[in-house]
Every structure is written in C-alpha cells, then in structure tokens.
Amino acid sequence: MNWVSWSDFWAMGGYAGYVWGSFGIVAATLAAELLAIRARRRALQRLVADAGDAA
Amino acid sequence: MPLTDINWFYYAAPQRFVPLAGRLVPWFGAAAVLLGLAGLWVGFFVAPTDATQGEAYRIIFVHVPAAWMSMIVYLAMAFWAGIGLAFNARLASMMALALAPTGALMTFLALWTGALWGKPTWGTWWVWDARLTSELLLLFLYIGYLSLHAAIDDPRRADRAAALLALVGAVNVPIIYFSVQWWNTLHQGASVSLTRSPSMATTMLTGMLLMALAFWAYCVAVALARLRIIVLERERDTAWARRALEAA
Numbered sequence: 001m002n003w004v005s006w007s008d009f010w011a012m013g014g015y016a017g018y019v020w021g022s023f024g025i026v027a028a029t030l031a032a033e034l035l036a037i038r039a040r041r042r043a044l045q046r047l048v049a050d051a052g053d054a055a
Numbered sequence: 056m057p058l059t060d061i062n063w064f065y066y067a068a069p070q071r072f073v074p075l076a077g078r079l080v081p082w083f084g085a086a087a088v089l090l091g092l093a094g095l096w097v098g099f100f101v102a103p104t105d106a107t108q109g110e111a112y113r114i115i116f117v118h119v120p121a122a123w124m125s126m127i128v129y130l131a132m133a134f135w136a137g138i139g140l141a142f143n144a145r146l147a148s149m150m151a152l153a154l155a156p157t158g159a160l161m162t163f164l165a166l167w168t169g170a171l172w173g174k175p176t177w178g179t180w181w182v183w184d185a186r187l188t189s190e191l192l193l194l195f196l197y198i199g200y201l202s203l204h205a206a207i208d209d210p211r212r213a214d215r216a217a218a219l220l221a222l223v224g225a226v227n228v229p230i231i232y233f234s235v236q237w238w239n240t241l242h243q244g245a246s247v248s249l250t251r252s253p254s255m256a257t258t259m260l261t262g263m264l265l266m267a268l269a270f271w272a273y274c275v276a277v278a279l280a281r282l283r284i285i286v287l288e289r290e291r292d293t294a295w296a297r298r299a300l301e302a303a
Contacts, residue, residue: 002104009099013110018175022114022168026121029160033277041284048291048300 067146069286070295076279083276087269094265102258114172116262119246120270122165125193126228128158128274132200133225136218146286148214151221152204153282157274159197166190177241185234186242189227196224210289 003009012019066072098116105112132154139148169187170180181187200217207213230237235244246255246263255263290296 002100002102012113013104015109015111015113015175018111018171019113022117022171025167026117026164029164030273033157033160037277037280037284040281044284044288044291045300048297051291 067144069146069149069290070293070299072146073283073286073296073299076283080276080280080283083272083279087272087276090265090269090272094262094269097258097262097265102262103256105259108176111172111175112259114168115246115259116266118165118168118172119263120267121161121168122190123267124270124274125158125162125165125190126231127271128154128161128278129193129196129221129228130225132158133221136214136221139214140218140222145211145214145289148211148218149285149289150278150282151218152214153278153285154274155197155201155204156281157277159194159201161270161274162190162194162197166194173241182241184240184242185238186231186240189231189234192227193224193231196220196227200224 010016010020066075094116098113102113104110132151135147135154136151138144139146139151166187169190173182174180200221203220204213204217207216234240235242246260287296287300291300
C-alpha cells in the first residue's frame with residue numbers, strides 16, 4: 001500500500017493539484033458528454049412527439 | 056457456412072443498426088466502468104511511487120489512454136468517413152460524425168493532462184515541440200471536421216465534404232505517433248511498443264492498460280449512443296424511427 005492515511009492519499013506527495021486536476025477534468029468532461037448525449041436524445045424525442053401531435 | 060453466404064451489409068441499414076447499437080451500448084458502458092474501477096485501483100493503490108517523478112507520474116493513467124484514443128478515434132473516424140464517401144454508405148458517414156466529438160474530447164484531455172504533467176516534470180505547461188504541436192493540430196482537425204459538417208445544410212453533402220477533410224487530416228496521426236523519434240522533443244519516447252519490452256514497472260503498465268481499455272470501451276459506448284441519435288434525427292420522418300424513439 002502506498003498511503004499511510006487518506007490525507008496522505010489526497011496530498012499525492014505534494015502533487016495534488018496536478019494529479020487531481022488531471023483526473024478531475026477527465027471525470028467532469030466525461031460526465032458532461034454523457035449528460036449532453038442524454039439531453040440531445042430527449043430533445044429529439046420531444047421534437048418527434050410534438051410533430052406527431054401536430055399531424 | 057461459407058463467408059459468401061453472410062450478408063455483410065445486413066446491419067448497414069440504419070433501421071437494423073439502431074436496435075443493435077441500443078443493445079451494445081450497455082455492454083460497452085459496463086465494461087468501461089468495471090475496467091475503469093480496476094485501473095484506478097491498480098493506478099492508485101497497487102502501482103508504486105515513481106523513483107524520479109514521485110506521485111506526479113500517476114497522471115499517466117489518464118494521459119496515455121486519452122492520447123491513444125485521440126489517435127485511434129481519429130483513424131476510425133477517417134476510415135468510416137472514407138467508406139461513406141467511397142461507397143455512398145450513409146451509416147458509415149454517420150459513424151464518422153458520431154466519433155468526432157468524443158475524439159475531440161480525448162485530444163483535449165491528452166493536452167490538458169499533458170500540461171498538468173509537464174509543469175511539475177519539465178517546468179513548463181507547454182512547449183511548441185513536434186509531439187505537442189501535432190496533437191494540438193489534431194484537436195483543430197476534429198474541430199474543423201465538426202465545423203465544416205455543421206456549416207453545410209444538406210447532411211449528405213456535409214458528410215462528403217467533411218470526409219475529405221478527415222481523410223487529408225489522417226496524415227497527421229502517424230506524424231503525432233512518430234514525432235518523438237523523428238524530431239528532438241521534450242516529450243519522452245513511447246513507454247510501450249510492440250517491438251520491445253516496456254520501460255516501466257509491471258503494475259504501472261497493468262494500470263495503464265486497464266485504463267486504456269476502459270477509455271476504449273467508453274469511446275465505443277458513447278459513439279454508438281451518439282450514432283443512434285444521429286440516425287434517428289435524420290430518419291425522424293419515418294415510422295420505424297418514431298417507434299424506436301418512443302421505445303427508447
């Protein structure tokens with residue numbers, strides 16, 4: 001095991017900003033992409049549902 | 056069954072491919088989550104501290120997978136764009152379009168995590184050397200592909216024009232890959248190659264490969280999910296697409 005405690009883990013040997021900045025941007029952008037895809041699908045479903053009502 | 060008896064184009068029809076993609080997405084999504092958790096575990100709790108870089112080297116577990124996927128996704132995008140152009144195959148063109156945003160994101164992540172890795176190890180966020188500059192060009196190629204596609208109203212004309220850009224830009228991918236051999240650069244050479252044993256500890260390599268597989272499964276899942284939406288957007292006036300959307 002590399003870490004003696006959780007605070008030791010989060011400190012990343014003094015490189016916390018670099019390491020968590022990297023993993024954080026990955027987590028944030030992947031989550032944003034998944035949300036964007038869901039929003040695009042819902043927008044399309046609304047569009048088609050509205051067109052169906054109008055017809 | 057002889058290979059010639061298989062109808063290789065069965066799933067090239069959008070109305071057959073959409074349900075197939077819908078079934079594949081959860082599997083690739085689950086694989087991405089499981090491989091990602093395993094990779095993070097190995098990367099943070101099994102792989103040892105690096106002798107020279109300390110803990111900063113752990114950025115490798117997202118940097119290298121993102122950089123690999125930025126190139127692999129581009130080659131896949133150019134391949135499908137080319138198939139769509141050469142054989143007038145609509146689904147192939149839509150596959151290329153579905154890959155582009157994810158490829159652009161992978162390129163952005165490779166550059167961002169590279170900057171955060173460069174600062175503590177090289178002392179600078181950015182240098183205009185061959186590897187970094189060609190990777191930045193890759194980001195502009197993705198953005199150019201998407202912008203060109205968005206600028207043309209007729210989807211099939213947009214597919215063809217953007218495919219040309221994607222194919223011409225593909226020449227940049229080997230330039231990125233071999234840049235560390237062809238030019239003097241601050242960026243280190245490949246840590247993993249097919250011709251020699253890797254220059255890193257086994258547990259570090261295991262974590263990196265697990266994360267690379269996780270990124271790969273993520274890209275497949277997201278591209279297929281986006282492809283379904285693109286197909287249904289274009290086919291939304293057909294009865295089958297409306298039924299598929301109600302079921303989704």
